[in-house]
Amino acid sequence: MIEYLQILGFEVYKILFLLIPILVSVAMIVWLDRRVWGLVQKRRGPNVVGPFGLFQTLADALKYIFKEIIIPASANKVVFILAPIVTMTLALVAWAVIPMSEEFVLSDINVGVLYLFAVSSLGVYGIIMGGWASNSKYPFLGAIRSAAQMVSYEVSIGIIIINVLLCVGSLNLKDIVLAQQDLWYVIPLFPMFVIFFISALAETNRPPFDLPEAEAELVAGYQTEYSGMMYAMFWLGEYANILLMCAMGSILFLGGWLPLIDIYPLNLVPAPIWMVLKILFLFFLFALIKAIVPRYRYDQLMRLGWKIFLPFSLIYLVLTASFLFYFEKLPKGNF
Amino acid sequence: MIFHSIFFYFFSIIAIFSSLMVITSRSTINSVFFLILDFISVSCLFIMVGAEFLGMILLIVYVGAVAVLFLFVVMMLNVAEQKQSWFIGQKTTHLPTGLIVSLLILLELLVVVGGWKYKEDFMSSSTLVLSEVSNTHQLGLVMYTDYILFFQIAGIILLLSMIGAILLTFRERTGVKKQSYFRQISRNPKSAVELIDVESNKGVKIDD
Numbered sequence: 001m002i003e004y005l006q007i008l009g010f011e012v013y014k015i016l017f018l019l020i021p022i023l024v025s026v027a028m029i030v031w032l033d034r035r036v037w038g039l040v041q042k043r044r045g046p047n048v049v050g051p052f053g054l055f056q057t058l059a060d061a062l063k064y065i066f067k068e069i070i071i072p073a074s075a076n077k078v079v080f081i082l083a084p085i086v087t088m089t090l091a092l093v094a095w096a097v098i099p100m101s102e103e104f105v106l107s108d109i110n111v112g113v114l115y116l117f118a119v120s121s122l123g124v125y126g127i128i129m130g131g132w133a134s135n136s137k138y139p140f141l142g143a144i145r146s147a148a149q150m151v152s153y154e155v156s157i158g159i160i161i162i163n164v165l166l167c168v169g170s171l172n173l174k175d176i177v178l179a180q181q182d183l184w185y186v187i188p189l190f191p192m193f194v195i196f197f198i199s200a201l202a203e204t205n206r207p208p209f210d211l212p213e214a215e216a217e218l219v220a221g222y223q224t225e226y227s228g229m230m231y232a233m234f235w236l237g238e239y240a241n242i243l244l245m246c247a248m249g250s251i252l253f254l255g256g257w258l259p260l261i262d263i264y265p266l267n268l269v270p271a272p273i274w275m276v277l278k279i280l281f282l283f284f285l286f287a288l289i290k291a292i293v294p295r296y297r298y299d300q301l302m303r304l305g306w307k308i309f310l311p312f313s314l315i316y317l318v319l320t321a322s323f324l325f326y327f328e329k330l331p332k333g334n335f
Numbered sequence: 336m337i338f339h340s341i342f343f344y345f346f347s348i349i350a351i352f353s354s355l356m357v358i359t360s361r362s363t364i365n366s367v368f369f370l371i372l373d374f375i376s377v378s379c380l381f382i383m384v385g386a387e388f389l390g391m392i393l394l395i396v397y398v399g400a401v402a403v404l405f406l407f408v409v410m411m412l413n414v415a416e417q418k419q420s421w422f423i424g425q426k427t428t429h430l431p432t433g434l435i436v437s438l439l440i441l442l443e444l445l446v447v448v449g450g451w452k453y454k455e456d457f458m459s460s461s462t463l464v465l466s467e468v469s470n471t472h473q474l475g476l477v478m479y480t481d482y483i484l485f486f487q488i489a490g491i492i493l494l495l496s497m498i499g500a501i502l503l504t505f506r507e508r509t510g511v512k513k514q515s516y517f518r519q520i521s522r523n524p525k526s527a528v529e530l531i532d533v534e535s536n537k538g539v540k541i542d543d
Contacts, residue, residue: 171471
C-alpha cells in the first residue's frame, strides 16, 4: 500500500513538473502571439507590464479570475460549466505522451500517435458543449461551424500521420523521432508538412480559419456567453492546443529533440531545448499567419479540406508507399 | 494486482451506469453525452486488457467522429425533453419493437460467444502469435494475411454505403451561383473591365 502511494506521489510530482511549465509557457506564447501580431502591423503590442510586457498575460489572467462568472438564465448549467473544463483538460492531457527528450517523457506508450490523434479529435466537444449549452444563436452557429471544420480537417491530418507512420513502422512517438536521425521527414514529405501545418491551423480554429469565432459575423462564436474564469479556461485551452499541434508537427516532421545537424557545438545543447526551439519556431509561423492572411469563407474552407487536401494527401500516401516498396525501404519493425 | 481490479471495477461500473443512463435519460442530449462516457470507459477497459490499439481506435472513430455527428444531429433537430417515458402511457409504445431488436441482438451474442467457447481450435486457427509483439503489429499480421478478403470486402461495403448516402441526399439545385475557381483565376483585365461612355439619363445595361 505504502509502496503504491510512493509511486503515486512520484507520478503526481512528474505530472506537476510537466504541467506547470506548460501552463507558464502557454501564458508566454499568448504574449509572443500578441507581440508578433503587433510588430507585423507596425504596432508595439503589449509592452507595459513587466520587462518587454512579459507579465501582460499574468495580469490578464488575474483580471479574469476576479471577474464575475455570469451564467445565462436559459443556459443548460451543467453542460455550460463543463465545457471550458473539458477543453482545458483535453488540451493538457495530451501532453502526457509528448517526448521532450529520449528520457524526458511522462508515459512512453506504444500507440502514442493514436493517443495524440484521439485526444485532439476529442477537443471538439468543449466547443460544441459550450455553444449548445449557451442556448443562444451566435454560440450555436459558431459551435456547428467548428464541429464541421474540425471533423473535416481531422481526416487529412489522419492521412498525413499515416504517411509518416509508413516511413517509421511504429506508432511510438519516440521511435518516430529516432527514425529521423539521418533525415528529417520535412524534406522527403515536404508537401505533407505544408498540408499538416494548414490543417493544424484549421484544427485549432486559428486565423485564417477562425470561422467559429469570426468577430464580424458571430460576435465571439461559441465563447460569446462566457465571462471571467470560464472564458479564460477556453482561452488557455485553445493556446495549449496550439502548442500541442506545434509539438506534434515538430515530432512528426522536424525531428523532435534531435539537433539541427549532429556536429560538435550543436549536439551539446540539451535535447529538450531543441524541442522547445522547434515548437517555438512553428508557433512563430502560426503567429505570423494570424497577422498576414485574411479570413477564409466557409465554403472555401470546406472545399480546401475535402476537395484538395484529402485527395492530395491520399495520392501522396500511395506515392510514399510505392516508393518505399520499390526501393525496399519499408521499415521492418520489431517483430 | 488489487489496484488493477479496483480500476477494472471503476471503469466497468461507469460503463454499465452510463449505458443504462443512455436509454433511461429523458433528454436526448444527455443520452448522447452518456453514450460518449460509455465509449470512453469501454476504451479504458480495452486499454486495461492490453488491447491499446482497439481502445484508441474506439476513441478516434466512435467518440471523435460518430458521436460528434450524433450530437450534431440531436442539437440540430432541437429535440425538447421527452415528456412521456418510453415504457408507460402513450398509445404507440416502442416496447415491442425494442424487445424484438434486443432479443435478436441477444441471440447473435449467444451464437458468437457460443462459437468461440465450443470450437476448440478457434484461437489457434489463425497465424496470431502471442508474444512480445505489440498488438498493432499482431492485428496487422492477421488482418492483412488471413482475413485480407474480409477486410477488403468490409471496406468496399462501407464505401458503397457512403456513396449511396450521398446519392440519396443529393439534389441538383438550379439557379445557384457557383464560384468557378478556374474562371476566376484565368480572368484578365482586358476581358473583365470595359470602358463605356454613358449617355446622360440613359444608363447602361449590364449582363453577366
